Amino acid sequence: MSRWDPWRGCHRCSEGCKYCYIHKGDARRGIDTSNIVRSEKFSRPIEKKKNGEYKMAPGLVYLCFSGDFLLEDADEWRAEAWKIIRERSDCTFLFLTKRIERFMECIPSDWGDGYENVVVCCTIENQDNADRKLSVFQKLPIKHKQITAQPLIEAIDIERYLDGIEAVVVGGESDRNARPLDYAWVLSIREQCIRKKTAFYFRQCGTHFIKDGKKYLLQVKDLCSQARKAGIDYEP
Ligand code: SF4
Numbered sequence: 001m002s003r004w005d006p007w008r009g010c011h012r013c014s015e016g017c018k019y020c021y022i023h024k025g026d027a028r029r030g031i032d033t034s035n036i037v038r039s040e041k042f043s044r045p046i047e048k049k050k051n052g053e054y055k056m057a058p059g060l061v062y063l064c065f066s067g068d069f070l071l072e073d074a075d076e077w078r079a080e081a082w083k084i085i086r087e088r089s090d091c092t093f094l095f096l097t098k099r100i101e102r103f104m105e106c107i108p109s110d111w112g113d114g115y116e117n118v119v120v121c122c123t124i125e126n127q128d129n130a131d132r133k134l135s136v137f138q139k140l141p142i143k144h145k146q147i148t149a150q151p152l153i154e155a156i157d158i159e160r161y162l163d164g165i166e167a168v169v170v171g172g173e174s175d176r177n178a179r180p181l182d183y184a185w186v187l188s189i190r191e192q193c194i195r196k197k198t199a200f201y202f203r204q205c206g207t208h209f210i211k212d213g214k215k216y217l218l219q220v221k222d223l224c225s226q227a228r229k230a231g232i233d234y235e236p
Pocket residue numbers: 010011012013014016017020021022023066067068098
């Protein structure tokens with residue numbers, strides 16, 4: 001898999017942004033995250049070797065993991081990014097967004113019912129934004145849809161939004177002051193996915209993790225491995 005960040009930077013826009021890893025990393029390096037900049041490697045997916053082959057291998061490409069692909073500040077660059085995505089039909093571009101309500105103003109004119117090589121992940125954190133965002137998401141013309149509930153900060157019921165969703169990814173928050181993740185919330189979403197035959201992945205525990213009413217303080221380095229150890233992923 002590859003990663004492509006045509007631009008970097010973002011603005012907090014949701015409850016889940018509180019401990020955004022990009023903001024935290026930038027703060028450590030003295031970078032202003034709210035300054036949205038076009039990447040020098042904007043054309044990376046279509047760069048070629050001397051023999052004419054693409055440098056970037058075919059397969060999964062994580063798109064815009066240093067920001068949000070639907071960010072307003074990037075509107076002037078997105079048409080060019082879509083052109084690159086269209087050209088690399090041998091790659092599958094996956095992006096997460098907290099701005100799904102902007103989707104229809106951000107698509108190219110030939111989008112139709114979606115590009116086959118684009119996966120859109122709508123991210124949610126609580127019941128309020130799940131209802132608001134997923135009711136929009138379920139009506140959008142997108143060939144491959146996923147939901148990311150990370151950081152999950154309360155129990156949520158999303159079963160009614162799972163038709164047409166290929167996968168749900170769940171995870172907790174990572175920070176010393178993070179809001180807790182209760183394992184019961186994770187298991188509840190898993191049950192909802194199983195009933196709807198939707199793939200489910202438990203991606204990471206939270207720094208503050210609750211299981212059977214008992215509170216645990218986990219280290220950042222262990223969050224993903226602990227989730228894997230739970231062994232509760234589900235693929236229909
Ligand atoms: S939308 Fe994503 S990248 Fe942007 S501030 Fe929020 S968590 Fe960070």
